[in-house]
Amino acid sequence: MRAVAQREVVVGGAVRTQISRIPVITTVAVSLLYVVGLLLGDLVRFDVVGVWLGIIAELAAVAVCVSAVLRTRLSQWQVVFGAAAVTAYTAGDVYYLSTLDGQQAHDVVSAADVAYIVFYPLMLGALAVTVRKLKGVTWPLLLDSLVGALAAASVMAMVLAPILRSGAGGGTTFGMIVVVIYPLLDLLLITAVGGLLASRGLDLGPRWLLLVAGLVLFTAADIAFALGVQDYVVGSAVDTGWILGIVAIALWVDGVARGGTALRHQDRGLPAVTMLMGSTTSAVAVLLIGCQVPIAPLAQVLAALTLLLAALPLLFRNRMLVTLATTDELTKLPNRRGLVRDLRGRLDKRHPGALLFLDLDRFKDVNDALGHNVGDALLVQVSERFARALRQEDILARLGGDEFAVFLDGLSTEEALRVARRLEAELAEPIRIGTASLKTSVSIGIALTPENGTDISLLMRKADIAMFRAKSSRSGHHLYSSMDDDGGARKLRTLEELRTALLENQFELHYQPKVRLSEDTVTSVEALVRWNHPVLGQLPPTSFLPLAEEAGLMPQLSTLVLEAAVDQASRWHDDGLTISVAVNLSGSCIQQYLPRQILTLLEQHNLPAKCLMLEITEDMLMADPAHSAKILARLRTAGIEISIDDFGTGYSSLAYLRDLPADELKLDRSFITAMRTDPRAGGLVGSIIDLAHSLDLRVVAEGVDNAETLVELRALGCDLAQGFHFAKPLPAAKVVPWITRNTPVVKVTAVPR
CATH class of the missing domain: 3.30.70.270 (Reverse transcriptase/Diguanylate cyclase domain)
Structure with missing residues (x-):
């Protein structure tokens, strides 16, 4: 016999022996002859000749597999397992025919069934070797395949119920089990292949359709045999499914040996959810049918197991997603x-x-x-x-x-x-x-x-x-x-933190007493905002107010301060304390809506307007005197007092002072501090006091830190003073105790609400 032609080629740096196509051509030719003979039937007494023609087709398929194994030098385990499966099944058929001894068929169970059963684990081995290439998805793939197998088993148990009830298979329980188990094993292989195709990352070779076709033919033949087991004879059409199935699987093995299986970025195959959807749909259908007509209990149990197993991933999906979202894929460390x-x-x-x-x-x-x-x-x-x-x-x-x-x-x-x-x-x-x-x-x-x-x-x-x-x-x-x-980064961070502070109201008001010098009484306190920063602690207004003004957040901050100050003043008023609260407002807050906003706030807290004073800096008032004067006049008409803060630091004309609706001037601390060392500063302060009094305005001196300055201010006729000489800004809870302890205070009976 002529030696089988072969030659070697280099693929990716490795030597691969090309496989001769002669066994493949022979197998296909014999299979076609077998099919033609089957179609002609009695014309050529196919029941005799066709049986051995089928065996020849299977032996040719074995030759294809052996050739593939030898030519790949046992380097591809998919080929080895697939070839072993085809060889085992063919050996079973040869044994079956050789032991007929004139019978049309054996009893349902024979020694050939051992070889037939071995076919299935070998085929599963070929698929399992393929699955190993899909790192990271092996368990999901196996789970999907198991779900599919259970669903198929439930359908099969329902279809084969007549056999189960009649006790087919030679009248023995073991025979009945053997008859039924083949279709179930076929479906297990089909679902495993379906799972691989659904992975959309693994190519089962250039002839994967032949593998699917072969397994489908096997399943059809086994189902037909199970349903008509008592009428089966060797050489019938049922044999065609088994023979052509073996040939198709052998041709797939040959294709794998030629092209190999590899991870390829292809969309060929089934959508990932197709098999799972089909499996669960089949299981639901079995259960619904079982609600209408009697079916085998085994079918119902298998269908229920299918649904339970399909739902199993849902129990762990959230945990898996959390793990994936918080884990670095490369190092497996937290991300x-x-x-x-x-x-x-x-x-x-x-x-x-x-x-x-x-x-x-x-x-x-x-x-x-x-x-x-x-x-x-x-x-x-x-x-x-x-x-x-x-x-x-x-x-x-x-x-x-x-x-x-x-x-x-x-x-x-x-x-x-x-x-x-x-x-x-x-x-x-x-x-x-x-x-x-x-x-x-x-x-x-x-x-x-x-x-x-x-x-x-x-x-x-x-x-x-x-x-x-x-x-x-x-x-x-x-x-x-x-x-x-970096200064810019720090500014941006502080701005973001300031926005958060406004949302969470991280601010607190402290109150500094304003003492009337002629009587040493406290008639008013100034509300000063503090920021309780969650990291840096309590911050003074100088560390954040300029940024709030620049970012346009001052109106929002002023609203919070106004609400807190009015609420506290209302509490003191309820306790019979007749002090007013002065609140600082920036120029950006002097808007048309301001009078209505403040009056509404006073009404909500049932607080008299005289208990609130607004302090507005001189430079802010001078930015738009006409606009400011109009709004402040409405507030003053309502009974709210107006104080011009930081007076003397700007470049305003004294003429504006005459037209502004104000009740009080607050001398900037720079004048007061200079009085101790500069006699001219004292003269300037005295002139401003005289000017203010001529315009019917009270004068408040800020920054009084020592007794000498206080004595001089009394001599100059200053009306009120505040500073560390009297008290630092105090939390609301300490204001009343301080006033009670240090100065006489005017008490009145609480005003009925």
Whole structure:
């Protein structure tokens, strides 16, 4: 016999022996002859000749498989398992025919069934080897296949119910089981193939349709045999399904040997949800049919199991999604979201800790020179080295790219610095990636909690700033300092925090008494706003009011201050305390709606208008005197007093002072402070007091810090004074005790509401 032609080709650097097509052509020719003979029937006494022609077709299929195994040199396990499955099944058929001894068919169960049963695990092995190439999706794929197999089994149990009830299969229970088990195994193979096709990432070879066709033919033949087992004879049309099924599977094995199976980016195949939808629909249909007509209990049980198994992923899907969303895919460390999640509850004002941001130096050079695969491998090894330098309770995360983060729980500043140096030392030794030896270093920024804040985003930003300082100075690591913060960045951050403070009302009013000098009585207090910053503590107005004005937030802030001041004044009024509250307003608040807003507020708190005073700076009034005068006149007509704050600091004309509707002038503290050292300042203050009195205006001196200045102000005829000599701004709860303890105060009976 002529040797089978073969030649070798190089594929991807490996030698692959090309497979001769002669066995394939022979198998296809014999199979076609078998089908033609089957169609002709009795004309050529096919019942005799056709049986052995079918066996010849199967033996030719075995030759195709053996040729594929030999030519691929046992390098493809899919080919090995597939060839073994075809050979085992053919051996069973040969044994079956050789032992007929003149009978038309054996009893249902024979020794050939052993070979037939072996066919299925071997085919599953071929598919399992293929599944191993789909890293990360093996279990979902197996689960989908199992769901499909259970659904198919439930349908099959319902279809084969007549056999189950009549006890077919030679009248024995074992025979009945053997008859039924073949269609179930066929459907298991089909669902496994369907799962692979639904993966949309694995190509089963150029002839995957032949595999599906072969298994379908097997299933059809086994179902036909089960339904007509008592009438089956060798050589009938049922044999065609088995024979052509074996031939189709052999041709698929040959195709795999020629082209291999590989991960390919193709859309060929079934949509990912097709098999799952089909399986659950079939199970629901079985249960619905069972509600209308009697069906086998086994079918109902299998259908119920199908639905339960299909629902199983839903129980874990949310947890899986959370894990995927908070885990870095490359290093399996927490990502930025995971870090934020893990930090919640760990940042406490009483509990020390440190957040470290780590950035690899010159990592981009590695990616550019050696490729992203090497870069990824480097990141994995770096993360492993960092992990071994940390305690179990510490948090290590990868933020993205070459950036990592570490949170050290309960460590002091010195301990955090020691850990930073230890992390640097972990990269002292080169990292080996394949044949490359890579030397890298790291820049580390350190932010401490609670010193640098207990807000997650703020702490991360400060650690990031410190990391850039470390990188720019090439110092290895850097501990965050307020000097590191850029002015523009600090301004933007403060603005964002200020917006949050307005939403959460993080403000508090303190009140500074204004003492009437002629009687040493307190008739008024000035409301001064403080910002209770969640990180920086209580901030004075000078640290945020200019920014609020610049950002257009002053009207919103003034509304909060007005509401708080009126509410407190109302409480004091209810207690019989006849002091008024002065509230500072910026020029941006002098709008047409202001009188209505304030009057509504007074009405809501049932507070007399005389208990509220508005202080407006001179320069704000002079910006648009006519507009300001009109609005202030409406307020003053309603009984609300107006005070011109910081008088003497601007460049306004004294003529405007005559036209402005005001009740009080407040001398700027710069005049009052200068009185101790400059006699001219005292003369200027006296002139302003005389001018104000001539216009029927009271005068308030701000910034009175000593007794000498107070004596001089009394001599000059000043009406009221406030300053540290009397009291610093006080929380609302301390105002009444201070007034009671230090000055006489006018008390009245509470006004009936």
